[in-house]
Amino acid sequence: MRTPRLTPAEPWRGGLRRLIARPESRVHLMGVGGIGMAGLARLLSARGLRVSGCDAGTPRTLDWLRSCGLPVVTGHDRGHLADTDWAVYSPALAPGHPEREEAVRRGIPLFRRGQALAVVGELWRTIAVAGTHGKTTTSSMVAHMLRSCGTMASWCIGGELAPTGAPAEVGAGEWLVIEADESDGTLAHHAPEMAVITNVEFDHMEHFAAKEAMEECFRTFARQAGFVVYGAEDPVASRLGRDVGGIGVGCGEGADFRADGIQPGRGGTRFRVRAPGGRVVQVDLPLTGRHNVLNALTALAACDRVGVDWAAAAAALATFRLPRRRFEVVAAANGIRIVADYAHHPSEIRALIDAARQAGAVRIRAAFQPHRYTRTQALGPQFPPAFNGVDEVVLLPVYAASEPPLAGGSSADLQKHFRRHGDAPVELAESLEDAAARLSARWQAGDWILIVGAGDVEELGPMLKSRLIGDEKRVDGIAQ
Helix, strand or coil, X not given: CCCCCCCCXXXXXXXXXXXXXXXXXXXXXXXXXXXXXXHHHHHHHHCCCEEEEEEXXXXXXXXXXXXXXXXXXXXXXXXXXXXXXXXXXXXXXXXXXXXXXXXXXXXXXXXXXHHHHHHHHHHCEEEEEECCCCHHHHHHHHHHHHHHCCCCCEEEEEEEECCCCEEEECCCCCEEEEECXXXXXXXXXXXXXXXXXXXXXXXXXXXXXXXHHHHHHHHHHHHHCCCEEEECCCHHHHHHHHHCCCXXXXXXXXXXXXXXXXXXXXXEEEEEEEECCCEEEEEEECCCCHXXXXXXXXXXXXXHHCCCCHHHHHHXXXXXXXXXXXXXXXXXXXXXXXXXXXXXXHHHHHHHHHHHHHCCCCEEEEEECCECHHHXXXXXXXXXXXXXXXXXXXXXXXXXXXXXXXXXXXHHHHXXXXXXXXXCCEEECCCHHHHHHHHHHHCCCCEXXXXXXXXXXXXXXXHHHHHHHHCCCCECCCCC
């Protein structure tokens, strides 16, 4: 691998390195309940820093951080900055937030989450997984395989990993697996020993004015890495990866790591992997969907590149479990199955529905919560075809993620696109409770109910489960 190199120089980086290296440096994390912020807090604490944090809500991650010994609290307060050497803020905290203002007033160095993670990543041999789709699952697979093969790797991933539900862990080994987020542009600050780019599709319109700006962010990431593994089936990722001499993965003849002989089944997917040097291994993946074959193939190529026995890594995939909110079975009873998934981009939704079909879904009803007004406006016409073949779509109000309403970006606007561009029957729900009532009033044995979105739509799962189990006559093999 070539040595990672940062270009151009970033003046803030040296100061942040010194703060992280200082014994018992005091750092406060604003918005620490976010899955990415919680993982960062765990890594900083493991390096001996005195970490505090707060969040406006009470997500599960706060309880997990407390179990790790971190003093985190609910609610924001300017007083939290009183005994702090430096601070990190979540991308969810807008300018003008009182704690951010207080840090500036006190002259406390203030950094974005992505900046801090990039510098922390320099303390390990880091594998940074990026991409518009699949990065949480792929990074989770890499961490799982490395751990299963005895490397004692650390990880910091934007998901709650099975079986513990932890978004981060610190091991005794030299490797760190991170999920590198492109949403706010801080992906360009990472210079890992290995970069993984699953795919690059235009997204995060709240930050990137055009797809070219987003692609440039990924290009910088690729050029700064020691080595790159890339998705050869994605035109942008393939171009970026080839430019730096990386290795490509896919199902086509031109891929360096290639999957073939794919045998889909309701309980998972079997396929062969052909690798450089004429090596061949069989993989039994307990996941449905072609996208998960590509995720597994990418993760296997990354593990092989860092020297893990690739046959052992392939065998470890047989015991892999998806992170929470990735094709998560919430309940199954009365012949009805409820599945929650984080999909919020048209490509992800299409992959989700394909995976459900492979798993045995015949009749599908979906509750979809669009995520951000900017994304809904920009990709509006692309959403309806992603749901083609679904028997019913219940649209929830857009999850704003702190954005103000935007003309053309509402759920009512999206409903109009469904009428023009899709074939799935669609209706608007006023709230999660309204969606639960609509779906449960019509469901019947044989239905798959998909809960789709990246916002608080996950709360719909327990609502539907309560209605389903309340009328339970027969449970279909899922622990309740």
